[in-house]
Amino acid sequence: MDRLDAREGVVTFGALARSGFRRWSTYRQATIAGAFTNVVFGFLRCYVILAVAAATAGGLAAGYDAEQLATYVWVGQGLITVVGMWGWTELADRIRTGEVAADLLRPVPPVVSYLAADLGRFGHAMLTRFVPPMVVGAIFFPLYVPHRAGTIPLFLVSVVLGTLVSFAGRFLVNATAYWLHDARGPIGLWTLASGVLAGLYFPLRLLPDWAAVLLYAALPFAGMLQIPADVLTERDGPALQAGLVAVQAVWAAGLLFACARVQKRAESKLVVQGG
Amino acid sequence: MTVIEMHDLKKDFTVRVRAGRFRRRKRTVAAVDGIDLTVDRGEMVGYIGPNGAGKSTTLKMLTGILTPSAGTVRVCGLTPVPQRTRLARRIGVVFGQRSQLWWDLPLHESFTLLRHIYRVPAADHAARLARCRSLLDLDDFLDTPVRQLSLGQRMRGEITAALLHGPDVLFLDEPTIGLDVVSKQAVRGFLAELGQGGDVTLMLTTHDLADIERLCRRLVVIDHGHVVHDGTIEALHARYGSRRRLVADLDAPLPASFTLAGASLVASEADGHRVSFTLESTTAAEAVAALMASASVRDLSLVEPDIEDVVARLYASPGDTS
Structure with missing residues (x-):
């Protein structure tokens, strides 16, 4: 019976994930415009960071050589939408308008259904938003090719974990609407913090060691972009490379657990808005 | 169940x-x-x-x-x-x-x-x-x-x-x-x-x-x-005492002394050429027959009680939980 339940659970999760993929695939023009924007900003960021590297002694900036830096930039441009750092206000909007009632009236916990749909979105973004910047980056700049066999699989794991961290963070920020009714403030703070602290604007290792350690381990943001980029560019030895992915896994598990707790608490004192 | x-x-x-x-x-x-x-x-x-x-x-x-x-x-x-x-x-x-x-x-x-x-x-x-x-x-x-x-x-x-x-x-x-x-x-x-x-x-x-x-x-x-x-x-x-209404169009207005047994006149419009009675203790058939016998009737209609009126009255009397 349990095995049957588990199998049905997987089927339901898969169907929800497919629906997430389908929903995003209906907006083709937005996808093309978004990928184009990522590419344009990729050029901008790449030239700036390569200029910084060229001005440093030995061409190394924060321990990355020019190829690694170019890869860090283009991977980052590709991953912004894959992990879905910004722009997700669906849950907050549904709480504000009372539409969240429909989610609660289904026999699937909202955290699970939103997670499944987000993984569908992730799949769509991997195909449409990650590949184009990487291809353009590879055409115009020499990119770093990993030397270790385990790097690519570890990178894929790291990207999935980064997406989970991002999803859980966004879910928690959106869920503040249960109490605040309008989550625009927390969402604004999240947008501001995630860009800087995830290592999108500059590699976090440019900061003093103590600050970098703090940002890698004590906050979840590095897990969204910086760690996947470090894994792919083999910035560290195999042990630290795996250790960083483990840090992501801990954050992902902790934040998803927090999502479940927050959702449960919200439901126990919930007031669905509107008549 | x-x-x-x-x-x-x-x-x-x-x-x-x-x-x-x-x-x-x-x-x-x-x-x-x-x-x-x-x-x-x-x-x-x-x-x-x-x-x-x-x-x-x-x-x-x-x-x-x-x-x-x-x-x-x-x-x-x-x-x-x-x-x-x-x-x-x-x-x-x-x-x-x-x-x-x-x-x-x-x-x-x-x-x-x-x-x-x-x-x-x-x-x-x-x-x-x-x-x-x-x-x-x-x-x-x-x-x-x-x-x-x-x-x-x-x-x-x-x-x-x-x-x-x-x-x-x-x-x-x-x-x-x-x-x-x-x-x-x-x-x-x-x-x-x-x-x-x-x-x-x-x-x-x-x-x-x-x-x-x-x-x-x-x-x-x-x-x-x-x-x-x-x-x-x-x-x-x-x-709420909702009653059916009998509405009649007449050739000439009814005399002031006219009454319809078991019904009461609730409206008189168009200079008395259109009258409405609520049927209280009479049937529609009896009321129609009595009216036809004493007036020249051009047209007749029977109006069912309107639920909206009843509910509006219910809403307007808060606290009535009898």
């Missing part, structure tokens, strides 16, 4: 009101104030009341998305809030002002997704969908994304979505709001047919009393969180 049970059900909300420049005072508002109600399997119940009477609050407590402040509530033998996920498989909910469909997806994909969410066997799903497709004329827009559907089309989709998992109870919260006449008729016709089967219990809140007249034998009226009427529509008319 009892499907819905509410006993002394209450829901209080705490609101904060300004009590000075920085101070806020807490005030408790009782949205639902001690409702006792049972609904048997297969019943179709109209649940009405003015805005703010507590209809939607009751519905939220019945469906498990709002925790009651006091009292007990059971739906299909389950306690809604703690057993919400189990209950979700047994009930269907249609909100006229909210959507449970996926905005970006074609209607048929929403239905397929719901099949997986509710884990409905493929054959059952296909049979239920086929029935809804024919009765609600869904075929023309099954491939259309929900965001492009008209309100009437979407509502037919919403009702289908609420029924595909074969619920025992269907809660409808203003399902005909904003619909045109044709769509309203389609929705009412479908719900009437659904109710005739006797398997699905239907609880309907609406402001359109024609929905109730068409669909529900039993009418529950709530106001200020209390049940103020629970019975048939006829019982409501009897309680």
Whole structure:
């Protein structure tokens, strides 16, 4: 019976994930415009960071050589939408308008259904938003090719974990609407913090060691972009490379657990808005 | 078999009101104030009341998305809030002002997704969908994304979505709001047919009393969180003394001394050429015969009591819980 339940659970999760993929695939023009924007900003960021590297002694900036830096930039441009750092206000909007009632009236916990749909979105973004910047980056700049066999699989794991961290963070920020009714403030703070602290604007290792350690381990943001980029560019030895992915896994598990707790608490004192 | 049970059900909300420049005072508002109600399997119940009477609050407590402040509530033998996920498989909910469909997806994909969410066997799903497709004329827009559907089309989709998992109870919260006449008729016709089967219990809140007249034998009226009427529509008319009216167009005005036994003159228009009588202790046939015998009648009509008038009177007399 349990095995049957588990199998049905997987089927339901898969169907929800497919629906997430389908929903995003209906907006083709937005996808093309978004990928184009990522590419344009990729050029901008790449030239700036390569200029910084060229001005440093030995061409190394924060321990990355020019190829690694170019890869860090283009991977980052590709991953912004894959992990879905910004722009997700669906849950907050549904709480504000009372539409969240429909989610609660289904026999699937909202955290699970939103997670499944987000993984569908992730799949769509991997195909449409990650590949184009990487291809353009590879055409115009020499990119770093990993030397270790385990790097690519570890990178894929790291990207999935980064997406989970991002999803859980966004879910928690959106869920503040249960109490605040309008989550625009927390969402604004999240947008501001995630860009800087995830290592999108500059590699976090440019900061003093103590600050970098703090940002890698004590906050979840590095897990969204910086760690996947470090894994792919083999910035560290195999042990630290795996250790960083483990840090992501801990954050992902902790934040998803927090999502479940927050959702449960919200439901126990919930007031669905509107008549 | 009892499907819905509410006993002394209450829901209080705490609101904060300004009590000075920085101070806020807490005030408790009782949205639902001690409702006792049972609904048997297969019943179709109209649940009405003015805005703010507590209809939607009751519905939220019945469906498990709002925790009651006091009292007990059971739906299909389950306690809604703690057993919400189990209950979700047994009930269907249609909100006229909210959507449970996926905005970006074609209607048929929403239905397929719901099949997986509710884990409905493929054959059952296909049979239920086929029935809804024919009765609600869904075929023309099954491939259309929900965001492009008209309100009437979407509502037919919403009702289908609420029924595909074969619920025992269907809660409808203003399902005909904003619909045109044709769509309203389609929705009412479908719900009437659904109710005739006797398997699905239907609880309907609406402001359109024609929905109730068409669909529900039993009418529950709530106001200020209390049940103020629970019975048939006829019982409501009897309680408030609703009477049929006889309206006659005459060739010449009636003499001032004219009386009609068992009826009373309530209106005289067009210089006395049109008169209205309410029938109190006489039949329509007797009244018509008496009028024809004493006046030259050009035209006659018999007007049934208007439920809206009765309900308006009920709403206007708060606190009447007799």
